[in-house]
Structures are given as C-alpha cells and as structure tokens.
Amino acid sequence: MQVKDLTTQKVNQTEFGGPNVLKLGESLIPKPNQNQSLIEIHSTSINRADTLQRQGKYPPPKGVTNILGLEFAGYELDTEGNRLRRVMGILSGGGYAQYVAVNKDHLIDVPSNIPLDAAGGISEIYLTAYLQYKLSELKKGNSCLVYAAASGVGQATLQLCNHFGVIGIASCSQLKVQKIQQYTNYIVHRDQSIKDQISQIKQYQPQGVAAVFDCVGQQNYQMTLETLGMDGKWILYGLLTGGSIEKFNLAPLLAKRINLINSTLRSRSDQFKAELAKDFTRTILPVIENGQIAIPIQSVTKVQWNEEGINQIIRLHTEMEQNRNVGKLIVSFQND
C-alpha cells in the first residue's frame, strides 16, 4: 500500500444531534508532519466525550479534527505503509477512522500479550485515571471517593487505588454495585438520598476522605464538601449533572483548606501528554501487562466500514447515553 493521497473511511458528522447524525464518510488519508507517525487504526472506543461532542456540547480543541474518537490501538506505519509496531494512545480526536496521524511521543507500545482490541480501551481511561490519581497526591493508607465508579475511568481509578494501597470508596448506581465489588468493599449506591450516601461514607471514613474523583459536579456538590477531610483534594474532571451550583460557599472550602483541582486531558499540551504517556508506560503499563490491573471492557463490537457498521456505532452511542454500559465500549474496525 502506498499511503499517499489515499481516500479512506471515517465516521462523518455534518450536524450536531442524536446518534443518528453519524454517517459513513470518506476523507483523504492524514499527512503526518515531521513529529507524527501515520497510524492504521485497529480499534477505538466510545467515550462520553464523543457523545457530548456529537451533540455540540464539547467542541474539539482548536485545530483538532472534528472526527470523533479519543483513543486508538493499531499499527504505526512507515512511509511505504508497512506496519512497524503495535501502538496505542490518546487522541484529541480522529479515532473513528481508518487512519490517524499521531505525535510520535504519544505512542505507547502495546505489550505482546494484550490483544489490539483490548488495547483500544486502555489509553483514554488509564491516562485519565492516572493523571488524576497523580494530581490527588494520595498516599498509601489514604482513602478517596470515586464517583461513577462503574464507568471505565471509575474502574481504572479504583484499580489504581488498590495497586497503590489506597482505600477507594465507590459511588455508582445500585444496578452496577455487583460489577465493582471485585475492586472494593466500600460501595455507596446513589439510588438513595444524598443524606444517606453522606452518612454511609462518613461511617467508612469518619475523618473524611483525602480525595474525591468527581465527574458529576452539581448533584454531588454537597456530598463532596461534607465528605472531604482537612487538606482534601477535590479532583473535578467532568460535569455529568452540570456545573451550576446555587448557594455555593467558599467558606467551608477555606476552613478545610480544600484544593479544587480542575483537570482535563484532551486540551493539554503535546508535551504534557508525551510526559504522561512516558510516565504511564514506566509505572502502570507493566501492571496491566502482568494482569494485576484489568481493562474494564463491556463489549468489543466488530465493525465493517459500511452502513451497518455505522449503525453499530450509533447503537453504542445510544447505549452509553442511556448509561447502560459498565466499562469500555470498544469498536474494532474490520479493515481487511
């Protein structure tokens, strides 16, 4: 294969809206700049950020493709189109396509015992969870509270906690409690009143937790404030229920010296992402490779580049929006 000016397949979107706005599309093959490699994508995943972007609620950073897809696993190609090695990584966009150009420093080697399907569900959740875990500065023996604990990032976070000897208290819907019992004995289900949830968390940790991993925002604000201990870290990385809070008061945050760390990964600099990928490769990837940390996969959907393939992606978007998945929804493109 000569990879020059080739027309390739992608998932297209010409308007914002429900899952049905996604169409089969074509584009020219991306041209890597000198810092990039061309990647043949084998697998990617459906992320909540994709569904938000599709609705027009989460625009891609400036200069980034508007093709959805925040991670990939596949093959790094040479200029002749030959496969060099199996790689994975995060993307600012572009994963729902046959090819993508990726900063060379963002490429992570896929260990030989990890299938490329599974690898398509590692980077986004584990780099996100690892970044936040680092920002939390949690130490062995500390405890933390993990919202949306049954999500991919939630499960990744709980497993990082176990790995580092930190007590993870999980918050998730009652239906999903069973699925995350493998990671922690401390679970609070959110189909009860906020008051009851707070009371249960305080039973687990009377002194308060050292960190809260929060992708929920508004709905859990009171719980976050009341369960954090002195010098607690409030790591905010999403706003599933919105960010608008009535009767917000800075006084209790000051009294507890809480540090509200707002963290997103997608809009970070190339250098930041490169360093994070390097750090992750050194410290966490070996633990995934040896099986101590699992890749939380809900399903792997094999998708052809045709109308039915797009319909499968549409169904996966719907599944995520209905909050039915526990872990990653992986899309494995059948290129051959």
Next chain:
Amino acid sequence: MQVKDLTTQKVNQTEFGGPNVLKLGESLIPKPNQNQSLIEIHSTSINRADTLQRQGKYPPPKGVTNILGLEFAGYELDTEGNRLRRVMGILSGGGYAQYVAVNKDHLIDVPSNIPLDAAGGISEIYLTAYLQYKLSELKKGNSCLVYAAASGVGQATLQLCNHFGVIGIASCSQLKVQKIQQYTNYIVHRDQSIKDQISQIKQYQPQGVAAVFDCVGQQNYQMTLETLGMDGKWILYGLLTGGSIEKFNLAPLLAKRINLINSTLRSRSDQFKAELAKDFTRTILPVIENGQIAIPIQSVTKVQWNEEGINQIIRLHTEMEQNRNVGKLIVSFQND
C-alpha cells in the same frame, strides 16, 4: 528573674464584640513544654484575624490560647529568665501578652540590623505571603493579580513578585494607589465597576494572569474567574466580603483547568510551620536583611501595660476595621 509561676500581663477578653471588649488582664506565665521556649515578647502586630476573632467570627484552633496576637518579636529566655537571643515568629495566638511559649522550631533569628519593633511585623505577613507564593508555582515572567494590595500581606506579595521576576498587578482602593506605586506599575483601583477593573486587567494581561491572590472572596469572584488564564491558580486565603456566591458555576473553572487552592496558615501543623520558617529563613529573610524587600509598616505604637495601653490597642483595632492602615500596625510593649 525567675520565670516560674509568675503573674504576667496580657490583653484580656471575656466576651465577643467591638474593640472595647479588650481589657487589661493578668495570667500565669506560660509553661513551655520540652519542644518550646519561653519568649519575652517585645512587639506584636494587629491583624485582621485578631479583629475577627475578637468578634467571635474566627475561633482559635483547638487547644490554642484565646489571647489574641498572631506573631511576635522578642527574646528567647533560658529557664533562669536570661535573654538568649532575638527571635521572631508566627503564633496560633498569644501575642498580646508579656510572655508566650513557642515551638523551638518556629523561632526565627532576627538579623542584627533589624530592630525588634520592625521584626514584630515581619513573620505573619511574610510567612503568609511566601507560603501562598510557593503554592502559586509562579515562574519568572508570569503575572498575577493581588487583591488588597495595600495590606501588609498584599505589599509583601508584591515585593516577593518583584524579587522573583513576576509581574504583580495590584488591586486596592483608590486612596491607597499612591502608596503601592513603589512596587508595581500595574494597579487597578476598586472604586470603579467590576467590569472596568476586569477590562483594565485584561489590557495588562490579555492572556490572563497565572495566579490570583484572593483574600476578598464574594465581591471579586467574577473578576477572579475572568482574569485567570489557562491552568491559573486561584489562591484563596481570606473572605473579607464573605464566601457565599450566587450562580456559581464549575464549568468555566473546568474549561480553564483552574486550581482553587484554599490556604490558611494558622491551623497548619507544627511540622508544616517549622518547615516553612526554615525555608523562609533560607530564602527570603536574607533579602529582607539586605533591604531589597521592605517591611511595610504603617505605625509602631509604644504601649505600656496599663489602661491607656489597652486603649491604644483598642484604637488600633478600630483603625484596622475602618480599613485606614496601609501596612502593619505594630505594637511595641514597654515592659521595663
């Protein structure tokens, strides 16, 4: 002098209220534990925290004396009451008295060219400003916004900025602009609309500032959010206008990845304070000693331990509450 069981003078307070609740009192001389030294206080200062505590709005940390006074300069005494050396430092309370017991690791030697009166106005503002400056992680060439810039901590912060090559933008009342022109060319006075202040700050720094040093809270919330740049640090260390904010929204904080760092010094651990004092002694005190950084003193009031002395302290509390001072109000006790 034998310092055992001696009755000494202090400023007493039996009820919360206006400056007039302060009375002349007596108490037994403090008994230092094995980690403490007995200090003969020469000077202390009036701080806003003292006025809040007097009103019942800022209780001392658990186990701390309810005598006001958050810093001192004076003499470390041996068990016979002999003066060993000139020292200064912060206190959790107890500065409005003849003697205080202080953790030995919190004592800072007063350089020989700094009078003990002036030294009574160094520790609280410079340890506070230095702690916050460190938390801000500002780098040479960055810019920051300093609220209440004419206050002691404000002036200390602006001078630290100059020392470290950081551009300090000062916010203060119009009356006080002239007093802080020695520290910065970038001044925004707050006797204009918030909108005009924001607009002026944006003219100074179109990309936004890297940090805001905020002891104001509510009233400046919009200005803080709009003027901080990407990855900006919001260092909150006081709530002069309250902490309650209507229509608070986490979304813009997340979009800019703002880090809201709530910092207070008084309630920190003994170990934290000891390390801060050591770091300050190594890095900042020499710069004060050589005169590159000034001690912002509004006045030194020489006070006898009698009714008139208490009245002078009452007048200083009033001056601070009426926001008339620019820099430290130092009290120099005339013990002899």
